[in-house]
Amino acid sequence: MSDTYPVRVTVNGAARELDVATTETLLDALRWDLDLTGSKECCAEGECGACTVLVGDRAVNACLVLAVEADGLDITTVEGLGAGARLSPLQDAFLETGAIQCGFCIPGMVMAAQALLNQNPAPTPADVREGLAGNLCRCAGYQRIVDAVLLAAEGQA
Amino acid sequence: MTASQIGVSARRVGGADRVTGSQRFVGDVRLDNMLHVKLVTLDCARARILAVDTSAAERVDGVRAVLTAADLPDPMPRFGPVHQDRPVLAVGETKFHGEPVAAVAAETEEAADEAAALVRVTFEELPAVLTVDAALDPGAPLVQDPCLRTGPHAATNTLRGWDFGWGDVDAATAECVVEQTYTFPMVTHFAIEPHVFLAAAERDGVTVWSAIQHPYLLQSGIAKLLDLPIAKVRVIAPDPGGAFGGKQHAKFEPLVAFLALRTGRPVRLALTLAQTFQAVRRTAYQVHMRTGFAADGTIAFQDVECNGLLGAYADIGVRVVSKSTYLMCGPYRVPDARVHVRALLSHTPPATAFRGFGTPQVAWAVESQMDEAARRLGIDRLELRLRNLARRGEEIVAGDKPADGDWPESVRKAAEAIGWGTPLAPNRGRGIGVAVKSSATTGASYAIVRLHMDGSATVLAGTSDMGQGARTVLAQIAAEELGLTPDAVQVVMGDTGMAPFDLQTSASRSTVFMGTAVLEACRDVQRQVAELAANAFEVGADDIELDRGTLRVGERSFSFAELLVEAFAGVRGEVIGVGSRRGETVLTHALGGSPSFYEFNCTAVEVEVDRETGELLIVKHVSVADVGRALNPAHVEAQDEGAAIMGLGHTLMEHLIFDEHGRIVNLGALDYRIPTTKDVPLELHSLLVENGDGPGPYGAKGAGEGGLFAVSPAVASALTEATGAVIRELPLTAERVWRALDQQS
Numbered sequence: 001m002s003d004t005y006p007v008r009v010t011v012n013g014a015a016r017e018l019d020v021a022t023t024e025t026l027l028d029a030l031r032w033d034l035d036l037t038g039s040k041e042c043c044a045e046g047e048c049g050a051c052t053v054l055v056g057d058r059a060v061n062a063c064l065v066l067a068v069e070a071d072g073l074d075i076t077t078v079e080g081l082g083a084g085a086r087l088s089p090l091q092d093a094f095l096e097t098g099a100i101q102c103g104f105c106i107p108g109m110v111m112a113a114q115a116l117l118n119q120n121p122a123p124t125p126a127d128v129r130e131g132l133a134g135n136l137c138r139c140a141g142y143q144r145i146v147d148a149v150l151l152a153a154e155g156q157a
Numbered sequence: 158m159t160a161s162q163i164g165v166s167a168r169r170v171g172g173a174d175r176v177t178g179s180q181r182f183v184g185d186v187r188l189d190n191m192l193h194v195k196l197v198t199l200d201c202a203r204a205r206i207l208a209v210d211t212s213a214a215e216r217v218d219g220v221r222a223v224l225t226a227a228d229l230p231d232p233m234p235r236f237g238p239v240h241q242d243r244p245v246l247a248v249g250e251t252k253f254h255g256e257p258v259a260a261v262a263a264e265t266e267e268a269a270d271e272a273a274a275l276v277r278v279t280f281e282e283l284p285a286v287l288t289v290d291a292a293l294d295p296g297a298p299l300v301q302d303p304c305l306r307t308g309p310h311a312a313t314n315t316l317r318g319w320d321f322g323w324g325d326v327d328a329a330t331a332e333c334v335v336e337q338t339y340t341f342p343m344v345t346h347f348a349i350e351p352h353v354f355l356a357a358a359e360r361d362g363v364t365v366w367s368a369i370q371h372p373y374l375l376q377s378g379i380a381k382l383l384d385l386p387i388a389k390v391r392v393i394a395p396d397p398g399g400a401f402g403g404k405q406h407a408k409f410e411p412l413v414a415f416l417a418l419r420t421g422r423p424v425r426l427a428l429t430l431a432q433t434f435q436a437v438r439r440t441a442y443q444v445h446m447r448t449g450f451a452a453d454g455t456i457a458f459q460d461v462e463c464n465g466l467l468g469a470y471a472d473i474g475v476r477v478v479s480k481s482t483y484l485m486c487g488p489y490r491v492p493d494a495r496v497h498v499r500a501l502l503s504h505t506p507p508a509t510a511f512r513g514f515g516t517p518q519v520a521w522a523v524e525s526q527m528d529e530a531a532r533r534l535g536i537d538r539l540e541l542r543l544r545n546l547a548r549r550g551e552e553i554v555a556g557d558k559p560a561d562g563d564w565p566e567s568v569r570k571a572a573e574a575i576g577w578g579t580p581l582a583p584n585r586g587r588g589i590g591v592a593v594k595s596s597a598t599t600g601a602s603y604a605i606v607r608l609h610m611d612g613s614a615t616v617l618a619g620t621s622d623m624g625q626g627a628r629t630v631l632a633q634i635a636a637e638e639l640g641l642t643p644d645a646v647q648v649v650m651g652d653t654g655m656a657p658f659d660l661q662t663s664a665s666r667s668t669v670f671m672g673t674a675v676l677e678a679c680r681d682v683q684r685q686v687a688e689l690a691a692n693a694f695e696v697g698a699d700d701i702e703l704d705r706g707t708l709r710v711g712e713r714s715f716s717f718a719e720l721l722v723e724a725f726a727g728v729r730g731e732v733i734g735v736g737s738r739r740g741e742t743v744l745t746h747a748l749g750g751s752p753s754f755y756e757f758n759c760t761a762v763e764v765e766v767d768r769e770t771g772e773l774l775i776v777k778h779v780s781v782a783d784v785g786r787a788l789n790p791a792h793v794e795a796q797d798e799g800a801a802i803m804g805l806g807h808t809l810m811e812h813l814i815f816d817e818h819g820r821i822v823n824l825g826a827l828d829y830r831i832p833t834t835k836d837v838p839l840e841l842h843s844l845l846v847e848n849g850d851g852p853g854p855y856g857a858k859g860a861g862e863g864g865l866f867a868v869s870p871a872v873a874s875a876l877t878e879a880t881g882a883v884i885r886e887l888p889l890t891a892e893r894v895w896r897a898l899d900q901q902s
Contacts, residue, residue: 023267037185038178040398042349043430047826050349078178091176095168098791101799102624103175104350104398110176129834136826138349138399139624141802142834143841144795 007071011036012080020067027051027062029070030077038078038107042136049135052108052115053077059115061134078107081114090114093152094145101139109135113149122153162637163855166791170628170643171396183368183395184353188423191355192221194416195269196409196432197259197276202287202504202819203298204251204280209259213275219268222420223276225259229415234382235305238374238406240316242305243470243507245382245411250283252300252469253506254820255435257409262416262424285504285819286314289443289464292501300469300502314502316471319479321747323555324493329458331449335529339522340886341442341869342812343466346511347831350398351433356413357423362389363414368397370405370621371661376653382411383418391654397623401803402510403437404623405663406473431824438813439511440474441466442518448526454536456545458493459486461522465500465515467508474508475500480595481515483748487523488553488564488593488757489545504819510663512803513594516866520592524870525885528588528877538874539572539589546591549850553593558751562858564591567759567781567846574779574842575761584768585776586878589761590867596859597670598750599740600660604674606635608682608732610725612706612718613645616678619659620650620671624799625861626792627667631675633788634854638679639717640706665756665859668788670738672854677736685732686717689724754852757783758863760801762838764875771895773809773876775838778868782843785851785858793860797843800864806832808869810888 004019011034020029027044030036030053040050044063051062054076082088087095090113100106109132116123116131123131128149129142137145174180211223226233226248233248235241247256259276263269286292286300292314303311310318355366362385369375372394380390397404409426416424428436443464449457463485465478478500485496527545531538546568547553547560568591572578575587605617616635620627628650632643639646650656659671686708687701694700694710702709706717715723721732743750763777780801787793810830814823823829843864849856869887877883882897 021267031185035187036178037181040182040350041184041427042351043826045825048349048430078176082177087173087176091173094176095172098166098169098795100169100172100175101626101795102348102350102397102399103172103180104182104348106175107178129837132834134833136347136349136831136833138347138401138803138831139799140795141798141800141841142832142837143798146834 005068007067009070010074012076018067022068024067025063026065026067026070029067030062036077036079040104040107049112050105050108052111052135054111054115057115057118059112078111081110089155090117090152093148097144097148097151099140099144099148105135105137109137109145116149117153121156123149125150162633162643163788164786164790166789167629167633167643169626170632170648181395182350182398183366184350184427186355186366186395188355188357191423191425192262192264192420193266193269194260194262194413194424194426195273196257197261197273197278198255198257199251199278199280200820201282202254202285203283205283206247206249206251206258206278206280208279210277211259213277214261214272217263217268217272217275219264220261220272221264221422222262222416223259223272224416224419234411236378236382236407236411237471238473239475240471242301245415253504255432255506260412260416262420282818287503287505287815287819289466289501292466292503300504316467316500316502317475319482319498321483321485321496322494326458326460326493326495329449329493331457332452333450333530333533334447335526335533336447337526337529337885338443338445339525341518341521342887343438343441343505344807344811345434345438345813345829346401346403348399348401348403351428351430352404352408352436353427354409354413355423355425356417358417358421362391363417364391364393365410365414366393367410368404369394370397370400370623370663372621372653373619373658374661375407375410378407379410379414383414394621394651396651397621400623401512402514402663405510405661408436430826434821434824434829435506437509438506440477440508440515444522446522446526448530450530450534452534454530454534454541454544456489456491459491461485461496463496463498466503467500468503468505470507472507472509477508477510477515480748481519483554484593484595485519486553487520488547488560488591490547490551512800513862513865514664516592516594517804517807517869520590520867521869521887524590524867525873528870528874539577542568542589542591561755562757562783562850563846563848564757564783567757567783570844570846571759571761571779571781574844575763575777577761584879585763585765586875587761587763588871588874588878589759590871591759592866594756594862594866595748595752596754596756597664597666597740598748598752599742600670601737601739602659602670602674603657603737604671604678605657606675606678606682606734608639608717610718610721610729610731612641612716614639614641616646616648616675617656618648618650618671618675619656620667621662622650623662625796626789629792630668630788631671634672634675635679638676638705639682665861668857669753669851669853669859672857673738674736676854678734681734681736682732685734686720690720693720693724754858756859756863758866760867760871762871762875764872764879766876766879766894768898771891771898773872773889773894775805777840778838779842779844780864781846782860782863783846783858784860785853786847786849786856787845788855788857790845793845794843796861797864798841800862801841801868802832802837804865804868805836807887808872808889810890812888
């Protein structure tokens, strides 16, 4: 076994301490050590966006960050987006527009969309297409996903 | 009484779990004490295995088993849905890039990885058959050992052959004959959820976890391989994170089952995305087509030679080839037809089902022929299709099920929506394509509906909800019949230990087959409720009036819940209804049975061509689906939209590229490329035709595949209108388009 290092992170508002291997990704730490399985693994090389989480306000592929690099960071996963049982307006918009089919890409998609809205509260359809270009969906064909983000933005305006 | 639940765009059941991340997919399943499995593969497609040395791997700390062919029963257990030809591990020879020679189970993924790299395989690379031409070469090496096979083709690379047709093509006359060859490459499903398999020896049997579309076929397949009673094999099938046909049949479930038995520990194998590319792909087609037309555009004959390129094992690809080419004449009236078909083996990943089940490949050829004929005859492409489309009741295969919808209605709707015939801007063109797919022919679905004392209901149905929304639609049907809202219905699926048998989730069959089973089970519940009421009130059955969730006895009206409390007072209980829908096998039919319905689609596009780069911009995309009746219109449209974009993927960018060693060189999301938000049409419209003429509940037909059937010919036809360039190979990449334009100038 490789050496482990202690890491302190804030995940969904709670301080967490972890012992992580040097080879372990942030995605593995979230999914296996913290049992936050909402962040999904697909390509594991930063090409699909299924593992998107927020670091601060920014969208990050958790598969491309080593867990040791996350020391001191403030991380939000899809589990932290709503308030308890209540969905966030963005999550509700995904349900409203019928943006979800199998749903495997949706946690990453929602987090990328949240990062987009954090930076640009009133995006155009082209802005949304650009902002979500790193998140692959194979079921839904994107149209309703883009609609969901625009709907959520309208609701915030 | 509640409002009708049918034809209503109810929100997706399970949607909230997906948007919060609480939905547990198979990759999220954790078993106590489980081992992690890694595969040992070679760096080429075909190789003779000379020796496998596992000693170094076994010494790695944490390794609990290194499994090779020598550790499995002799002869090697083989499996497959049609031919049982696929070994649990390669024996003697690997036959495609990625086929495992050994598997390691260890305490951690890291240890398994390290050990897998230390398994030393001595091998000799052998020449591989990678193309249709290579497979047909009489001097080609045989992909499968002839001793595994019987029949006239055993000593060739033709796994199966079929000859379909009617009339006399040789005697048919035509004013215009179009003769061309079309190719459709291998493409991969790329479900965003990679394949993950778990197994555990439990009690006196085995439990397997897999996001599989057909859990009951997996259950019986594993039982056969392990020589266990079906009852001792349990398959838990969490909702797949996308499947598209790629998760229909067993891949590595047998391997993990053997490993679980050997180690006595639960085991987990998660394929990487690259390994998933090597595990599942669409059947590649090469279609040579000679089509005769009268001067007015009426089709005179179709004369076709079609070669479907399978991989090293038959999987269900062999059925893809026969079932799709059975409808090789498309949705048209064709007086004389001759269709010669082969399913060929090659040293490539096993071809399997992929949304459309061969129909996009067939439509690529059929519709491109129609467009070429229209150009030669000077007939409008829309008009040519309307002239030849089978009308309701007319046959598209002599002697078989006639057209079961108003297909011209779909075509006119698409033409109107795309603005057919209106002026076009420079470098723009339009295309229109139609296609028809045979739905499920045979098979059984069973459902159990439990009406609880408070009037809510649990539906047990073995369908897999892979994103198409089966849970939602089945909940809507039960809600409709029992006077509930969908949120008072729990649909239990994904566990062979809990829900009764369902043959499969494929061929857009679930709404028709399982939907009918649920409907029947609800009606069984209603009958029993009426009997309970008759007994409770001491009246005859004729005195009970049932209306969905309520019943009237004379002047008095009761909800089902009120009646159950009355009838079951004291001991409590529930009403259990059972329903089924069976399509029996017809031995004399070439497909084992007639299609239960046809899935018909018309797709029309407007495309802008960038002459400098060869890039195609889809300005507008219209898909019209004839669905009989949409039980949940938003779900149907969303499925159709998704299919349309998937169709743009294989039309514009997707293909697996092989090197001379038979290795796929574009393994991975960036190198392979599927559509992103930046590749979608500027406008996308999904339109429905609802004439209530389907065999499913409330007149529904199956839906969800049609949107990708005819995308490729429609886009190619638009390219031709815009530029004159004709391309007969997919995908229509910018490079290929640019070269075609460059050749013109």
